[in-house]
Amino acid sequence: MGTATGIIRALNSGIKHIATKRFTLRYPEEKLKFVGDGYQFDPSTGVGIAGLKGRHMLFHDHCTGCQLCSIACEGVAEAIAMVKVPENQKQNKKSIMPQIDYGKCVFCGLCVDACPFYALYMTNDYELSSFTKEGLIYTPAQLQVKPYVAQDSEIIITKWGATHG
Amino acid sequence: MTNEFLPPGLALQKADERIMTLNVGPQHPGSGHMRIIVQIDGDYIVACDPDPGYVHRGEEKMAEYRNYITNIPHLERPVIHDSCNVLYPYVLGVEELLGIEVPERAKYVRVICSELNRCIYTMYWLAIYGIFLGHSTMFMWPAGDRELLIDLMEKISGARVTHAHFVPGGVRNDLPPNFEEVCLRQVNYFEKRIREYAAVFYDNPILISRTQDTGVLSREDAIRLGVTGSVLRASGVDYDLRKKEPYDVYEELDVHSNVMKEGDSYARSKIPWLDMLESCNIIKQALEKMPKSGSVRVKLKPNPKGKGFDSVYKRVESGRGSLGCHIVSDGKVEPYRLKLSVGSFRNLIALPYLLKGEKLGNMPSVYWSLNYWPVEADR
Numbered sequence: 001m002g003t004a005t006g007i008i009r010a011l012n013s014g015i016k017h018i019a020t021k022r023f024t025l026r027y028p029e030e031k032l033k034f035v036g037d038g039y040q041f042d043p044s045t046g047v048g049i050a051g052l053k054g055r056h057m058l059f060h061d062h063c064t065g066c067q068l069c070s071i072a073c074e075g076v077a078e079a080i081a082m083v084k085v086p087e088n089q090k091q092n093k094k095s096i097m098p099q100i101d102y103g104k105c106v107f108c109g110l111c112v113d114a115c116p117f118y119a120l121y122m123t124n125d126y127e128l129s130s131f132t133k134e135g136l137i138y139t140p141a142q143l144q145v146k147p148y149v150a151q152d153s154e155i156i157i158t159k160w161g162a163t164h165g
Numbered sequence: 166m167t168n169e170f171l172p173p174g175l176a177l178q179k180a181d182e183r184i185m186t187l188n189v190g191p192q193h194p195g196s197g198h199m200r201i202i203v204q205i206d207g208d209y210i211v212a213c214d215p216d217p218g219y220v221h222r223g224e225e226k227m228a229e230y231r232n233y234i235t236n237i238p239h240l241e242r243p244v245i246h247d248s249c250n251v252l253y254p255y256v257l258g259v260e261e262l263l264g265i266e267v268p269e270r271a272k273y274v275r276v277i278c279s280e281l282n283r284c285i286y287t288m289y290w291l292a293i294y295g296i297f298l299g300h301s302t303m304f305m306w307p308a309g310d311r312e313l314l315i316d317l318m319e320k321i322s323g324a325r326v327t328h329a330h331f332v333p334g335g336v337r338n339d340l341p342p343n344f345e346e347v348c349l350r351q352v353n354y355f356e357k358r359i360r361e362y363a364a365v366f367y368d369n370p371i372l373i374s375r376t377q378d379t380g381v382l383s384r385e386d387a388i389r390l391g392v393t394g395s396v397l398r399a400s401g402v403d404y405d406l407r408k409k410e411p412y413d414v415y416e417e418l419d420v421h422s423n424v425m426k427e428g429d430s431y432a433r434s435k436i437p438w439l440d441m442l443e444s445c446n447i448i449k450q451a452l453e454k455m456p457k458s459g460s461v462r463v464k465l466k467p468n469p470k471g472k473g474f475d476s477v478y479k480r481v482e483s484g485r486g487s488l489g490c491h492i493v494s495d496g497k498v499e500p501y502r503l504k505l506s507v508g509s510f511r512n513l514i515a516l517p518y519l520l521k522g523e524k525l526g527n528m529p530s531v532y533w534s535l536n537y538w539p540v541e542a543d544r
Contacts (some may be wrong), residue, residue, distance in 0.1 A: 006370035013364040014302060023309055032316075035341040039323045046464035048338030053323035075235040107330040108238040113337070114467075122323070155316055157354045162313065 020161035025153065030164060033154040038123040040108050043116045053107045055125040056100055058143035060089060061120035065096040072114035079104035079112060085140050097140035102128050124149040178490055184211055189528070191219045194264040198539045200328045201516070201532065203526055204275040213520040215513050221543040233259050233469050236500070238329050243471040243541040245326045247286035249278045250483040251541075252331045254490035255503075256304060257412060257479040260300040262471045262494050271335035272413040273455035277348070278321060278330055279481075280444040284355070285314050286484035287437045292534065294434055295366065303366050312349045312356050322342060333469065335462035345452050356445040359438065367435055380519035380531035383428055390515050393508045394486020395536050397435040398429035406482035430527070433534035437484070449470070450466070468498045485509050485536045510542040 025032065036051035065082065073080040082096040090094070098111075098120070112120050125147035130136050153165045183206050190200035200216040224243060226521040228236050240255055241248035253275070260267060297302025315325050320341050322328035330337050366372055382392070387400035397404055405422035407415045423439035425432040471494025480489035486508025495501040512535040519531050 003370040006373075010365045010369045010371075013361060023312070025312075035320050039338070045460075047460065047462045050318065050321065050338045050341040072235070075231040076238050106238055106327070107324060108327075109323065109337070110234065110238070110329070136484050142314055155313065155351065157350055162351075162354055 015165040021158065021163040023162050023164065025164045030153040031150045032164075033151040034087050034124050034149075038121055039112060040121045041109075041112045041115065043118070048109070048113065051122065052124045052126065052148075053109045053137070054099075055102070055123055055128055055147065056112075057121045057123045057146060058140055059119045059121075059143055060085075060087065060097065060140065061091075062117045063089070063092055063097050063140075064117055064119070065092045065094045066117070068114045069098050069111035069120055072110045076108060076110060077104045077106045079106075083097070083140065098143070099137060099139050100143065101137045103132065103163055104131055115165065123147050124151070183207070187229040187525075190216075193383045195425070198543075201528070203520070203525065203528065208526070210520045210523050210525060210528065211481050213517045215501075215516045217510070217513065217539060217542050219543065220540050225503050225505060225543045228500055230499060232498040233263075233333060233500070234465075236503075237332060238327070240505075241327050241329065243505070243544055244286065244484075244538050246289050247282050248327050248329075249275075249331060250286075250481060250488060251505075253279055253412075253481045253483075254479040254488055255492070256331045256333055258490050258492045259469075259478045261477045261479070262475055262492060263333060263465075263469050264472070265334045265465070267335050267350060267413075267463065269414075270339075270456045270459040271450050272462040274321075274336050274340060274461055275331060276414055276418070276451045277279055277448055277455075278318070278328070278336070280448050281314050281321075282320055282328075283484045284441050284444050285311055285318065287441050288314075290437065290484070290533075290538075291362075291434075294530075294533050296373065297533050300366065300372070303362070306358075306362065306365075310355060313355045313358075317348055317351055320347065321387075325389050332462065334465050335460070337462070339461045345455075349449065349452060352445050352448050356442060357475055359441055362438065367438065375432060375527075376530055376534070377427075379430045379432075379523060379527045380534065381429045382433075382515055382519055384395045384426075386486070386518065386529045387428065387515075390518065392486070392515050392535075394482070394484075394512065395440065396433055396486065396512045396515065396534075397424060399425050399432035399436045403427040406480060406487055410480070412479070412481055414451070414454075417454065418447055420447060430530050430534045433536070434530075437536065470498055471496055471500075480506070485538055485541065486512060505544055507544065508536070509538045513537050513542055 034052040039053045040049040067082055070080040070082050079101045080098045083099045085095050085097045112122055125159040156163055156165045184204050187203050187205055188200055198220045202214040203210050204212040241251050244251050288311040292304045292307040319325050322330040382400050384401045387397050403422055403424045407420045408422050421443055423436055473496045476493040480487050480490045488508055489506035491504040492500050493502040
C-alpha cells in the first residue's frame with residue numbers, strides 16, 4: 001500500500017466519525033444507570049449481590065454493635081470507628097454503631113462482607129464531595145438515610161455508534 | 166562530597182565534550198514517575214540508564230502485616246487498571262495454601278473479569294502510546310472506548326477501577342441478571358471499534374515510518390534478557406502463559422497467542438492490540454461455556470490460616486507479561502513473606518540495549534512500547 005493511499009484511508013476513517021453519535025456522558029445533567037440497589041451481602045450463602053460500591057447504609061434495627069465491620073477495615077483503610085449512639089436498640093446492648101470517614105474509605109466493601117446481621121449495605125450514592133474534612137465523616141444517623149440517586153442514562157448501541165441515550 | 170556517594174545521574178561526570186547527560190523524568194509527563202538518564206551525542210543516544218523506584222510503596226512488606234483477605238485491596242493498587250490480573254496470582258496461591266476448591270462458575274467469571282481488565286489496561290496503554298507519538302486521535306479513541314468495558318466491570322464488581330472482586334475461594338458476587346446479553350453486545354461493539362484502529366493507526370504510513378526498525382530486539386536477546394509478555398511475543402517467541410501453563414479454565418478455552426517476528430517498536434505496539442481482539446474472542450467463548458447457575462464463592466472461616474510452613478508460586482499472564490506471586494506461610498493468619506514478580510520490571514531491563522544508537526526522538530516510542538507500568542515495577 002502506498003503512502004498516499006494509507007494517509008487517505010486514515011483520514012477517511014476519521015471523517016466517518018463526523019456522522020456517528022456522541023458517546024460522551026454529560027455528567028451533571030445525565031447520570032449513569034447502575035445494576036441493582038448497591039452492593040449487598042448475604043451472610044447465609046456467603047455470596048454478595050452485584051451493585052455499585054458507593055456510600056454505605058446502616059440499618060439501626062439490625063446493628064448489634066459487634067464491631068466486625070470495624071475489624072474488617074483494620075489494615076485496609078481504618079475508616080470505620082465505633083461511636084456511642086443515644087438511641088436504645090434492644091439488640092445493641094453497648095449502644096455503639098459504625099461511623100464512616102469517607103476521606104479514608106477505599107470502597108472495597110469488605111465491611112459489608114463482614115456483617116453477619118444484614119445491617120450494613122452499600123448504596124448507589126457516589127456524590128460525596130464536601131468542602132470540609134469533617135463533612136466527609138458520616139455519623140450513624142446520616143448513614144441511616146436511604147439516598148436518592150438519579151439514574152437516567154445507560155450505554156445504547158445503535159447502527160450509528162454507541163451513545164449514552 | 167565526592168561523586169561516589171551521589172546517586173547516579175546527579176554525579177558530575179567528566180565526559181567527552183560532545184556527550185551530554187540528559188535526565189528524562191521523574192517529573193516528565195512522558196516518563197511517568199521514573200527517570201531515564203540518557204547520554205546523547207548530538208541527536209543519538211550513546212548510553213541509557215533507566216532509574217525506577219520513585220513510587221515504591223512497599224506493597225510486599227505491607228502484605229506481611231495483613232491477613233489473607235485484608236491484603237486484597239492494597240495488592241491491586243500497583244496497576245489499578247489491571248487490578249483483577251494483579252490479584253489473580255495472589256488469589257490462586259492462597260487457594261493452594263489453604264486447600265480451597267473453587268466452583269466452576271467462579272472460574273469462568275474470573276476469566277471474563279481478567280480478560281476485560283486486560284483490555285481496559287491495554288486501551289489505557291494504547292492511549293498514552295498514541296499521545297507519545299503525537300497522534301491525538303489515538304489518545305481520544307481508546308480513552309473513550311475503554312468506557313464500554315469499564316461499564317461492564319462496574320456492573321460486575323461495583324467499582325470502575327480497583328474492583329477488589331477476586332477473593333480466595335472464588336469471586337465476591339455473582340454476575341448481575343441479564344449480564345451475558347449486555348456483555349456480548351458491548352464486547353462485540355468494542356471489537357468492531359478496535360478493528361477501526363487499524364486504518365487510523367496501525368496501517369498508517371506515518372506511524373509505520375516512525376516505529377518500524379526502531380529499537381529492534383532480536384529473538385536471542387529477548388530470551389537472554391528474560392523479557393515477558395507482548396515484548397517477548399513481538400520478538401518471535403511463542404510464549405503465552407494462558408497457553409503454556411493454563412490456570413483456572415484457560416485450558417478449556419481456545420486461546421491463540423499472537424506472535425510477530427520483527428521485534429521492533431511497531432511489532433511491540435501491535436501485539437497488545439492483537440491480544441485485545443483475542444481477549445474479546447475469549448470473553449465470548451467463556452460466556453458461552455459458563456455454567457448458567459451455581460455458587461461462585463466458597464465460604465471461608467473469618468481468618469483463614471495456612472497449614473504450617475509452606476510456600477507457593479503462581480503466575481498468570483497479565484497485560485504486561487508474566488506476573489508471579491510467591492507466598493510463604495508459617496501457619497499464621499498473615500503471610501510470612503510475599504513477593505510479586507512483575508512483567509514491567511523485566512521488560513524495563515531491555516531498555517538500555519534497545520535505545521543504544523537510536524535517535525532521542527524515538528525514545529518515547531521505544532520506552533512505552535515495552536509495555537512498562539512504572540508503579541507496578543516499583544510495587
